Structures are given as C-alpha cells and as structure tokens.
Amino acid sequence: MGRRRMNQAIEEEKKEQYERGQRIKKIREQELKMNKTQLANAIGTSSQFLGFVEEGKGNLVYYSLRKLREVSGHSADYLLFGLDDSCIDKTKKLLKQYSENDIIFALEALEDLALIIKKR
Numbered sequence: 001m002g003r004r005r006m007n008q009a010i011e012e013e014k015k016e017q018y019e020r021g022q023r024i025k026k027i028r029e030q031e032l033k034m035n036k037t038q039l040a041n042a043i044g045t046s047s048q049f050l051g052f053v054e055e056g057k058g059n060l061v062y063y064s065l066r067k068l069r070e071v072s073g074h075s076a077d078y079l080l081f082g083l084d085d086s087c088i089d090k091t092k093k094l095l096k097q098y099s100e101n102d103i104i105f106a107l108e109a110l111e112d113l114a115l116i117i118k119k120r
Contacts (some may be wrong), residue, residue, distance in 0.1 A: 017056045019056075020053075020079070020081075020082075024050075027072050032071065039068075043065075
C-alpha cells in the first residue's frame with residue numbers, strides 16, 4: 001500500500017471513529033438519558049475513557065461494546081458503522097409470532113431463493 005493510500009485509510013478510520021463516538025454520545029444523552037459515569041458503569045469502563053470514545057479518540061473493547069449493545073438495544077452494526085437496524089427490529093418482531101420450526105423452514109426457503117437470484 002502506497003504512502004498516499006495509507007494516509008487516506010488512516011484519515012477514513014479517524015472519521016469513522018469520530019462518527020462512532022458521536023453516535024454513542026447521542027444514544028447516551030438522547031435515548032438513555034444517562035451521564036457519562038452512569039453509562040460507563042453500565043458497560044464496564046471509566047467515564048474518562050468513555051469521554052475519549054465519544055470524542056473519537058478511543059474505541060471500546062469487545063466486552064464494553066457488547067454491554068452497550070445490551071443497554072441501548074442497538075445492534076453492533078449500528079453502534080460500529082451506523083447501519084440502520086430498523087430492518088433487524090422489524091424482522092425480530094415478525095419472527096416472534098412463529099415457532100422455531102417455522103423459522104427454520106423460512107430460512108431454508110430464503111437460502112434457496114438467494115441461490116436462484118444469484119444464478120440469474
């Protein structure tokens with residue numbers, strides 16, 4: 001990888017890290033209505049480090065990310081990358097009304113459909 005591409009990749013990572021921090025801060029303040037200390041305690045980190053994360057200067061370890069996912073109700077895809085998790089939420093709600101066998105059957109049918117689409 002050339003120096004220019006390396007610098008570009010580093011800048012993109014910094015931007016993603018900043019956006020991730022802002023997403024976490026927004027969840028903490030607007031959805032969870034918690035201060036830094038409360039959320040930090042809930043996810044197993046210090047309020048100082050959580051502040052670094054929210055400023056885009058650090059990343060949560062796996063354990064803290066998993067706890068944040070549990071506390072916030074957001075998917076890891078949303079927390080890490082900002083991917084919309086409304087589709088996941090709709091799917092979860094829809095699947096609650098079916099038995100495990102029905103879900104397995106539907107999943108197998110979906111896999112078959114994906115193969116058909118891929119062959120087109």
